[in-house]
Amino acid sequence: MVRVDGKGSGAVVELRNLDKKYYRGEEEIDVLRGLNLDVDAGEFIAFMGPSGSGKTTLLNLIGGLDTPTAGTVRVNGDEISALSGRKLAAWRARNIGFIFQMYNLIPVLTAFQNVQLPLLLTGLGRAERRKHVEAALGLVGLSDRMNHYPRQLSGGQEQRAAIARAIVTDPKILLCDEPTGDLDRAAGDEILDIISRLSKEYGKTVFLVTHDPMAAKRASTVLHLDKGTLLECTADGQLVCGTEEVRR
Amino acid sequence: MAIPVEYNFRSVINRWTSTLVAILSIAGTVGVFVVMLAMSQGFMATLVSSGSPQNAILIRGGAEGEMMSAILLDQVRVIADAPGVARSESGDPLVSAEVVTIGAFPLLSSGSDANVQIRGTSPAVMGVRPDVKIVDGRFFRSGLTELIVGRNVPTTYEGLRLGSTVEFGGGRWTVVGVFDAGGSSFDSELWCDARVLNQVYKRPENVFQSVTVRLASTQAFDEFKDAVTADPQLTVDVFREAAYYAEQSRLVSTIIRVLGFLVAAVMAVGAVFAALNTMYSAVTARSSEIGTLKALGFGPGSIVTSFLAESVIIALIGGAVGCLAALPFNGFTTGTMNWSSFSYLAFSFRVTPAILAGGMVFSILMGVIGGLPPAVRAARLPVVVVLREM
Numbered sequence A: 001m002v003r004v005d006g007k008g009s010g011a012v013v014e015l016r017n018l019d020k021k022y023y024r025g026e027e028e029i030d031v032l033r034g035l036n037l038d039v040d041a042g043e044f045i046a047f048m049g050p051s052g053s054g055k056t057t058l059l060n061l062i063g064g065l066d067t068p069t070a071g072t073v074r075v076n077g078d079e080i081s082a083l084s085g086r087k088l089a090a091w092r093a094r095n096i097g098f099i100f101q102m103y104n105l106i107p108v109l110t111a112f113q114n115v116q117l118p119l120l121l122t123g124l125g126r127a128e129r130r131k132h133v134e135a136a137l138g139l140v141g142l143s144d145r146m147n148h149y150p151r152q153l154s155g156g157q158e159q160r161a162a163i164a165r166a167i168v169t170d171p172k173i174l175l176c177d178e179p180t181g182d183l184d185r186a187a188g189d190e191i192l193d194i195i196s197r198l199s200k201e202y203g204k205t206v207f208l209v210t211h212d213p214m215a216a217k218r219a220s221t222v223l224h225l226d227k228g229t230l231l232e233c234t235a236d237g238q239l240v241c242g243t244e245e246v247r248r
Numbered sequence B: 001m002a003i004p005v006e007y008n009f010r011s012v013i014n015r016w017t018s019t020l021v022a023i024l025s026i027a028g029t030v031g032v033f034v035v036m037l038a039m040s041q042g043f044m045a046t047l048v049s050s051g052s053p054q055n056a057i058l059i060r061g062g063a064e065g066e067m068m069s070a071i072l073l074d075q076v077r078v079i080a081d082a083p084g085v086a087r088s089e090s091g092d093p094l095v096s097a098e099v100v101t102i103g104a105f106p107l108l109s110s111g112s113d114a115n116v117q118i119r120g121t122s123p124a125v126m127g128v129r130p131d132v133k134i135v136d137g138r139f140f141r142s143g144l145t146e147l148i149v150g151r152n153v154p155t156t157y158e159g160l161r162l163g164s165t166v167e168f169g170g171g172r173w174t175v176v177g178v179f180d181a182g183g184s185s186f187d188s189e190l191w192c193d194a195r196v197l198n199q200v201y202k203r204p205e206n207v208f209q210s211v212t213v214r215l216a217s218t219q220a221f222d223e224f225k226d227a228v229t230a231d232p233q234l235t236v237d238v239f240r241e242a243a244y245y246a247e248q249s250r251l252v253s254t255i256i257r258v259l260g261f262l263v264a265a266v267m268a269v270g271a272v273f274a275a276l277n278t279m280y281s282a283v284t285a286r287s288s289e290i291g292t293l294k295a296l297g298f299g300p301g302s303i304v305t306s307f308l309a310e311s312v313i314i315a316l317i318g319g320a321v322g323c324l325a326a327l328p329f330n331g332f333t334t335g336t337m338n339w340s341s342f343s344y345l346a347f348s349f350r351v352t353p354a355i356l357a358g359g360m361v362f363s364i365l366m367g368v369i370g371g372l373p374p375a376v377r378a379a380r381l382p383v384v385v386v387l388r389e390m
C-alpha cells in the first residue's frame, strides 16, 4: 500500500504534513510543503520530478540525514524527526542502507573494508563480520574484487560495492539517490537488476530517486514530486489518480 | 567499534606531502626538547656520579658549599675517629680533608681563560674515592707542588699535560699524573696536597673547607652522622656525598631544563599551528568521506576520535623523527660553567629512555591540541551539505 493523502496508518514509512524550508540569506526556499506519504513494507517506490524539486531532500528526511522544518517522519515505528545527533546516527546504522549517485566509497579502503564499515558499529566479531561482508559482496557479484581499492574498480563495480555496503547490516529500507546517474545503460541496468532483486527476493522497502523512466518502470509505484508534494503517476509521467497531466 | 585507524593511517600516507610540514615541525620541537633534557640530565649525572653512596661529606654547619666552609685540623681528627669510618689496610682512617680554589687556564678550543677547580686533598684521597684511578703518571707526593689532573683537563686546557709545569697562586707546579674519575665532575679538576695549596695561597695551614669520609658501609652513614652531629666539638653539616653533589647540580640543571622548556614551548606553538593547518585541510579535503561515514551511522564521537587519532599518528611520526634526530647527541661532550663552584665542568649529553618517552608524550600532546579543533569541526560538518558537494 502506498498513499499520498495522509490517511494511511501503520505503514513502515509515514510522513505527515512535512515542511522543509531552506534559508539562503533572506531568501526562503520552500522545498517540501505539507507532504504526506505512507509506504508499506516491501514496496518499491520511485521518486521522479524535475531537478531541484526536492527528491534528495525527501530521501534525506526519510533516512534521518536531515530534519524537517515542520511535520513528522515516522520510520519503522520510530519518530525520527524527534531524534538528533548521535541517536539519529545510531538509528541510521540499524535501519537504513544508503546508495548514492557517486558511490561514496572511501578511497583508501578496499572493497572489503568499505563494505565492512557499517558492521563496525555492531557488536559482531571479526569472523562474523567477514562472513557478512563476503555474503554481501557475493550477492552483488563482486567476490573476486574484494581486495581492490575503489580506483581499481569500474563505476558499475564501485556502485555494486556500495550496494553491498548498504545491505551488509541487513536494513529493511534502502534509499537510492540516482544510483545509475553516473553509469552507462548496461552498467546501470545491472545495478537496477540488483536493486529489483533486493526488493523482490529480500523484501526490502526501496526508495529510488531517478530521472530515467526506464529505471522508474522497475518500481511498483512511481511518485512525482511537484510543488512540494507528491502525486502518484505511471513511470512515463501519467497521473494515476487525478486529472492533471504531468509535464515532463 | 569505531572507524578503523587503518583509515587514518592510509589517509596520512596518501597525503604525506601535506603532512610533511606538521611532521617536521613536531620533529624539530621534540628534538630540541630531548636534546635540552639530555643536556640537563648529563650535567646532573656528571655531578651526581662524583658522589659515592658509601661516602659522607662534611662542611661547616650552615655553609652553602665547600667554598664558604671552614673546618679545623682538630675537628678533622675528631671526625676521623668517629664510628663508621672505614680504615685502610694499615689502619689509617680513610678521610680526606680538602680545600678548593679556582685557577684560570686558557681553553684549547678558544684560547680564552676558563676557571678550573683546584682541589687540595689529603694523601688518603685515593682510598676515600676508590673509583678514581691514576691512568697516567703517578700520584702527587705530599709536601711538594705537584698536581694530578682529571682526564678531561689535558684535552680541554693549554699547558696542563702530563709533565707540564704551570704557575699559579705564586707557586710552580708540575703535572705528575692523570686520573680517571669515571665521567664525574672530578675529571675536570686539578688535585694536589691540601697543605701545600694552603701554603702557596698563604692560607692558614690547618684550616680545610670540607672533609670527605669513606664509610665502612653505606648503612654506616646514620651511625656516623649521629655521632658527628652529637659531638659538642663539631658544628658541621653531614651529607651523603651523592646527595650533596645532586644538590650542587640543581641550579644549573634546572636552568638548562627551564631554558629547554621555554624554547620547546615556543616551538610547540608553531608545531601545533602546523598540525592544526594540516588537519583542517584534511577535514576540508575529505568532507564528503566524513559525510559518508556519518550517513553510515558513525556518530560525532567516532568522527572526533578518528580525526584525533590521525593527528596523533602524525604527531607520533614527528616525535619519532625528532627522537631519532636527537639520539646522536647521546654522549656528545661539552662544558659549561658550574655555578656552584664557578668553574668549568665538562659533561656529556645523556639521552635516556625516560627522556625519549617524555619526548613522545610531548608529541602526543601537540597532536591532541592541534587535532582537536579540526576533529570537532569534522564531527560538526552538516552531513546533508557535504554529501551534496560530491
Ligand SMILES: Nc1ncnc2c1ncn2[C@@H]1O[C@H](COP(=O)(O)OP(=O)(O)OP(=O)(O)O)[C@@H](O)[C@H]1O
Binding pocket: A022, A023, A024, A029, A031, A049, A050, A051, A052, A053, A054, A055, A056, A057, A058, B385
Ligand atoms: N543546504 C541547502 N541550502 C539551501 N538550499 C538548498 C540546500 N539544499 C538544497 N537546497 C535547495 O532545495 C531544493 C531541492 O534540492 P534537492 O537536492 O532536494 O533537489 P533534487 O530534486 O534532488 O534535484 P536533482 O534532481 O538536481 O538532484 C533546490 O532548490 C536546492 O537548491
Ligand SMILES: [Mg+2]
Binding pocket: A055, A056, A057, A177
Ligand atoms: Mg538530488
